[in-house]
Amino acid sequence: MDERDRRKLIEKLKTSKKADERDQILWHLAGQEKTTRGKPPKPEPVNAGAPAPSKTQERMQIRLPTGKLGGYGSITALLFLLYGMIAIVSGIMKILQGQADGDEIRQLIVGGIFVFFGIVIFVKAKRAQRKSAEGA
Numbered sequence: 596m597d598e599r600d601r602r603k604l605i606e607k608l609k610t611s612k613k614a615d616e617r618d619q620i621l622w623h624l625a626g627q628e629k630t631t632r633g634k635p636p637k638p639e640p641v642n643a644g645a646p647a648p649s650k651t652q653e654r655m656q657i658r659l660p661t662g663k664l665g666g667y668g669s670i671t672a673l674l675f676l677l678y679g680m681i682a683i684v685s686g687i688m689k690i691l692q693g694q695a696d697g698d699e700i701r702q703l704i705v706g707g708i709f710v711f712f713g714i715v716i717f718v719k720a721k722r723a724q725r726k727s728a729e730g731a
Contacts, residue, residue: 668720672713679709 601624608620683706686699 668716668723672717672720675709675713675716677713679706679711679713682706682709 604620604624608617608624611617611620682702686702686706689695689699689702
């Protein structure tokens with residue numbers, strides 16, 4: 596392909612409105628023929644009823660460590676409980692010392708919420724630990 600043919604193809608590419616024609620011109624400019632590019636491969640249909648091939652047999656399954664307190668869930672629960680208790684105790688101490696400036700009620704409520712969620716997380720962690728022990 597000489598320079599004049601290349602320029603004609605570029606001009607035709609600029610004015611072309613069909614996507615197939617533009618693709619063919621681009622392939623021509625790249626020096627490839629239509630026979631060499633072929634059509635893109637179609638994906639093979641997948642049987643929806645058949646289970647997917649599993650590679651878990653070759654790999655070792657990784658589990659979260661569960662210790663005496665139930666693993667990561669218990670650590671999170673412990674942090675929630677600790678923060679909640681500190682907030683409650685500091686709020687009560689301010690009230691008892693007479694340094695009430697209006698934030699103590701908010702501090703008590705936030706501490707109570709943290710304690711509540713700490714207990715919920717701890718119970719869920721214990722339940723998950725029991726389930727994993729029954730399954731193992």
